[in-house]
Amino acid sequence: MDENLPSRGEIFVVDDDPAVRETLSMVLSAGGYKVICFADGAALLAVARSRTPSCILLDVHIPGKSGLDILKELHGEDYPAPIFMISGQGDIAMAVEAIKSGALDFIEKPFRGSEIVARLDEAIGAFVRRQAEDTASNIATLHFPGKEPLTRREREVLEQFTAGASNKEAGRHLGISPRTIEDHRANIMKKLGARNAADLIRIVMTAQRHS
Known part of the structure; x- marks a missing residue:
């Protein structure tokens, strides 16, 4: 430069x-x-x-x-x-x-x-x-067979969510607004077929066991 x-x-x-x-x-x-x-x-x-x-x-x-x-x-x-x-x-x-x-x-x-x-x-x-950080988490490489693939940013939001971060905390970490985090979460749940937050965590844990 x-x-x-x-x-x-x-x-x-x-x-x-x-x-x-x-x-x-x-x-x-x-x-x-x-x-x-x-x-x-x-x-x-x-x-x-x-x-x-x-x-x-x-x-x-x-x-x-x-x-x-x-x-x-x-x-x-x-x-x-x-x-x-x-x-x-x-x-x-x-x-x-x-x-x-x-x-x-x-x-x-x-x-x-x-x-x-x-x-x-x-x-x-x-x-x-x-x-x-290069997203060291294994969420970056998890596979959800039969589901619509998640984008890189959706995986980053999912990683925050499974780590227990609130929308506000996730937004602060990723540099985006809590409302945008909510939009991503809604998309992730739709893609993975999760009915609620607990269901989403179960889907992630199952994918981690099979990875």
């Missing part, structure tokens, strides 16, 4: 609204990040495939391909940096869809600058820690 850059790394911001780009650029620069803005997804894709930022902020509504389309093209679940979706308050269903497609979390407009910096600091820190 260029030694003239701030040590906190780069953040890519994708939004077609110049005012939003300018606001985020000012707020994040003040927080110690180098900010690179894009007005559409195609410009982001050209750069994001060859250069990995510390984090991406991606608006749901951008011209051309939507933020969701771009997220899928980046393979959000396996992208080596956290991706946040920026969404209006009426976009909750779309935000949930984005999380299923690999977004780490979503930021609702209107947002407060200081809160965004704190959330990104936490998310980037948690992401780096998880990569360092």
Whole structure:
């Protein structure tokens, strides 16, 4: 990395609204990040495939391909940096869809600058820690025959859940909101056919015995 850059790394911001780009650029620069803005997804894709930022902020509504389309093209679940979706308050269903497609979390407009910096600091820190830990837990390699496969993030949430973490604790550890943890848990239970929390633990224990 260029030694003239701030040590906190780069953040890519994708939004077609110049005012939003300018606001985020000012707020994040003040927080110690180098900010690179894009007005559409195609410009982001050209750069994001060859250069990995510390984090991406991606608006749901951008011209051309939507933020969701771009997220899928980046393979959000396996992208080596956290991706946040920026969404209006009426976009909750779309935000949930984005999380299923690999977004780490979503930021609702209107947002407060200081809160965004704190959330990104936490998310980037948690992401780096998880990569360092490399998920030593065997939940990363458990097989659930006949069930729809869990994504990497769903396995991380499941690991937190089976360790007894609350939604709030799991969210803090993974750098995402408790509501997003709830969405992941609902998905995990649906995929594994668990009727309740105790049933989910039983399914995991059975898989561990057979692994």
